[in-house]
Amino acid sequence: MDNMRTIMDFEFDTSEVQNTHFHQNLEIVYVLEGSVEVQIEPETYNLKKGDFLLINANKRHSWRATEEKILLASFQINFTMLAEYMGTNQLLFWCNTTVDKNESYEQLKRVLDQMLNRSYDKEKEGAIYLNSIYYEAIYLLVAYFMIKADDVRMKENFTPDNSRIFEIQNYVQANYQKQLSLNDLAQKLYLSNAYLSKYIKKHFGLSFLEYVNNIRLFHAVDELVYSEKKITRIALDNGFPTTAAFNKAFKEIYNMTPSAYRSTVHKEENLNENKEAKQELDKRVKEYLTGKEPVADNTATRNMNLYVVDAKNTTEWEKPWDKIINMGNIDSLLNYDVQSQLLIMQKEIGFSYVRIYNIFMQDMYYENISGDNKYNFSRIDRGLDFLVEHNLKPYIELSFKPTDVNYTINSSVGDRYNEIIFHDRESYVEVMQAFSSHIANRYGVNEIESWYFELWKDDRLNMLDAKGWYFDCFEIGYHALKKISPKIKVGGAGFALGYDRYQYSILIQNWKTRSVRPDFISVYSYSYLLLQQDGVYFGKRSLDNSFVKNQLELFKDVLKAEDFMPDELHITEWNFTISNRNCINDSCAQGAYIVKTCIESIGEADMMGYWHGSDLHTEYYDSDAVLYGDNGLLTRDGIKKPSFYAFHFLKFLKKGLLGKTENALLTTDGRGVYTIACHNCKKFNYRYTMKDEKDIRVDDIDSLYEDTDSIHLKFQINNVENGNYVMRVFYVNEDNGSIQNIWKDMDYIGNLSKGEVEYMKRSANPKVDMRRITVEDNVLRIETKLKAHEIKVLDIHYQY
Structure with missing residues (x-):
């Protein structure tokens, strides 16, 4: 790139x-052809x-091909420059498509592909354009994949070893240009030399001097390539006491002297060396690039199709989202x-x-x-009676959840930890058997066979x-309920x-060792x-949106992979x-987030239980205010939020699925009714x-999203009956039906009268057009057209 x-x-x-x-x-390894096994420590x-x-x-790493023919792209990110931009040497990222999945990976992949499409245009104007793409990639990495210093560390896993490793790395990074000694660091850490x-050798795989010289060499190589400094000056500026020490450390890593390395890098490449290999690589890269559609630089019109x-x-199709609502204790x-x-x-x-x-x-x-245990089920009865009398089904969580x-x-407002009241297997067996018999006798076996x-x-x-x-607890409850009827559903x-991503396999493997x-x-x-x-x-x-x-x-x-697929998969809490x-x-x-998530979850789960129903929880x-940021669908005063209307709009959808897009779901009843639910959910x-x-704060919300653009959606339904239709459009946006924006217009005043609350309740309704x-x-x-965060349902009826 002309240096x-x-x-x-x-x-x-x-x-x-x-x-x-x-x-x-930093290095990104991207597999373009074949497959590789990458070892990182x-x-x-x-x-x-x-x-x-x-x-x-x-990070010590290596790779080996697991297929005969591979093609990789290796992206190097200049640590020094990035550290200067970020104002810290503590740069740690988590970005790995083999164990993680979110839409930001697709964004980053598009940008990486843009770079690859410019691989033959790295000079002059092309270099400037590539630089702009590089910074877009860096932005995505920092915004979506960087582990920030204030990210919460799980205390039980944050051992003294972890803390000490970070201290050593920080110290060397901050002081590599000085004359460092093992004794100085040992005194700082209150340890013996x-x-x-031994500790550094064990955890870094290097001696102290080797580790320090590695950091120094990294910075020195940068100056060898990109500056005209004399080699003696480079050595001294990067912490080496003499040119001889620099030469010795450099040769151990690069098998040549610094001056030879500089000459090799600056010298024009000999086209005759490895000519056949280079031609073969060029051919494969061109084939890869030819086989890919050019990456569009502007994706602003993706919603206009x-x-x-x-x-x-x-x-x-089935609606998984309208079956469960969480209501608490x-x-x-x-x-x-x-x-x-x-x-x-x-x-x-x-x-x-x-x-x-x-x-x-x-x-x-x-x-x-003496073991004479008693339980009064009357409080449970009153709650369950209410549900059954109103044709609602209980979904009962049997453990002791914190509230x-x-x-x-x-962090929480206050400690409401819930103690486990059964202290041994026998007491739990006794209570679960008594509870199972009690509900069977009170509600009938046919009824509780429909519960979860x-x-x-x-x-x-x-x-x-x-x-x-x-x-043990699961099997005790399972056997007590199945004794009443094998059709009763018990899960977890x-x-x-x-x-729990790091525990999935071990938890499931443990379950597989049990008989139930x-x-x-x-x-x-x-x-x-x-x-x-x-x-x-x-x-x-x-x-991840x-x-x-x-x-x-x-x-x-x-x-x-564990051969543990259940008959049903439930998301019992989500937000x-x-x-x-x-x-x-x-x-x-x-509201927009709910509509988007529900549409995306079709076919992924059998039931979904939104967290949760009411702010009273x-x-x-x-x-004491009208709104206080709780995740209920209804406020304490019973005012419907946009989240409530999200589910209400989704109820309009019919049983015949016509199709879905990123922003909409189209359905029909097959009798001249067409319903489209859509959203403009932002990331x-x-x-x-x-x-x-x-x-x-409410005024912060728009600044927390990638954009606040409106979108324009177009739909065409072929093979419909000719004639007249009426379309009703229900929508909620910041100007219509949003209790938060209504309260904003009232200057967020807290102590409202009953009449003022009733006014808000009447005002917080969707707008309707026909x-x-x-x-x-x-x-x-x-x-x-939908404004940012708007939700909408289009209900279209044929007129006979």
Whole structure:
């Protein structure tokens, strides 16, 4: 590139083996043809065509081809330049398509392909254009794949070893230009020289001097290539005490002197050397590039495409999202306001199962030394009676769930930890048998055969041990209920998508060693990931706009690999956040997120239980305002949020599926009715992860998304009946039907009168438009525009 110093560069590689090595630059290995096995320190990853992963600085790695013919692209990212931009040497990334999945990978892949399409244009104007693409790739890596310093470290995994390794790396990075000694570092860490020397050799695979020289050489090589400095000056500026020491360290790594290396790099390549190999590589690269469609540089019009379907070509489908709603503790069903809101949701949304938990309470249980245990089921009866009397089905979680009101995934308003009240196997057996007999006698076997019973894998039950208490509890409940009827469905264990990713296999393998398998498997989905680097686990919020779909697919891959696919798969809790104090829960953006997630989840799960139904679930001392960021569909006062209308709009959909796009779902009843549900859901940007969820303000919301553009959707339905149609359009956006925006217009005043609350309730309704459509050529054409975060349903009826 005419010695232009760039933040990134790339080259193609057909080597079948790359021996173990390490370097300061970050590297992305991208498989274009064949497959390779990449070893990064203790971990091994199998990359197939289209896969890529990022190797962090100073990670010992190697690869070997697992197919005869391979073609790789290797992208190097200049660590020094990136560290200067970011203002830190602590650059750590998680980017690996073999074990992770989200839409940001597709964005990054498009940008990498743009670079490859410019591989023969690295000079002059081409170099400038490539540089712009490099920075786009860096932005995506920093925004979506960087593990930031304030990402939560799982304390039980953050060992003193992890902390010490980071201290050593930080110290050397900050001081490599100085005269460093093992003694200086040992004193800083309060360790002996001998112990620290052995420690560094064990954890870095190098002596202290070798590790320091590796850092120095990385910076020195940069100056050899991109500056005209004398070699003596380069040596001294990068911490080497003499030119001789520089030469010695350099030769050990590069098998030549620094001056020879500089001459080799600057000298024009001898075209006769390896001429045949170079021609073969050029040929394969051109074939790869020729076989790919050019990557469009501007994707702004992707939502403008016409979507065409055939009215006579439909498939039957099931709605997974309208079956379960979470309502909290069994005691909540004894609350009149909760009951009233639940009946509204049943009528206007159509939920048929109500998920409840913590049915066993200490004040209703008596256990004495003689083993004469008693349980009063009357409180459970009153809650279940209400559901059964209103044709609602209980979905009962049998364990002792915490009832915290969460600010974030790691902090709560107050401690509401729930103690396990059964202290031994015998007491649990006795109570579960009594409970199973009781509900069978009270409600009848036919009725409870339609219920679901779930046991969540509370950490206190230790599912990580094949002999853990979880499996005993599950089997006790399973046998007690199956004794009543083998048709009763019992399952678990509430795997946390993305967060339990490192435990999926071992948890399932433990379950496989037991004699009882679940009738269904349940998972929870909140947009948080657990990432692992150097034995340290980092928890971070995911920016994946398709988190539920992508993480569910990864989990199902594990189930298939372990041969543990259940008859039914349930998402018993889902939302983008677990926070009960995140104002996005109250916004139009939440409604759009729900519609998008539901459309994407068709065919992926049998049932989905949104978290959760009512803000009454988390009332606390800080919840005296009209809205307080809880994730209920209805406010404490019963006002419908955009999230409520998202499910209400989805209820309009018919049983015949015509097709779906990124932003819409088209259905028909086959009798002249066509219904389209659509959304303009936006993707979070990096700013969302920079704020604590409880600190987000309503006026911040738009700044947390990639854009606030409107979209223009066009649909064409062929083979419809000619004649007149009426189209009703229901929509909610920031100007129509949003309780959050109505409250904003009222200056967020808290202590409202009953009349003012009623005014808000009347005002928070969808806008409705109507128009006539005449079809003369058996083609129904519809267009609609949606503002950012808007949801809409188009209900079209033939007029007889």
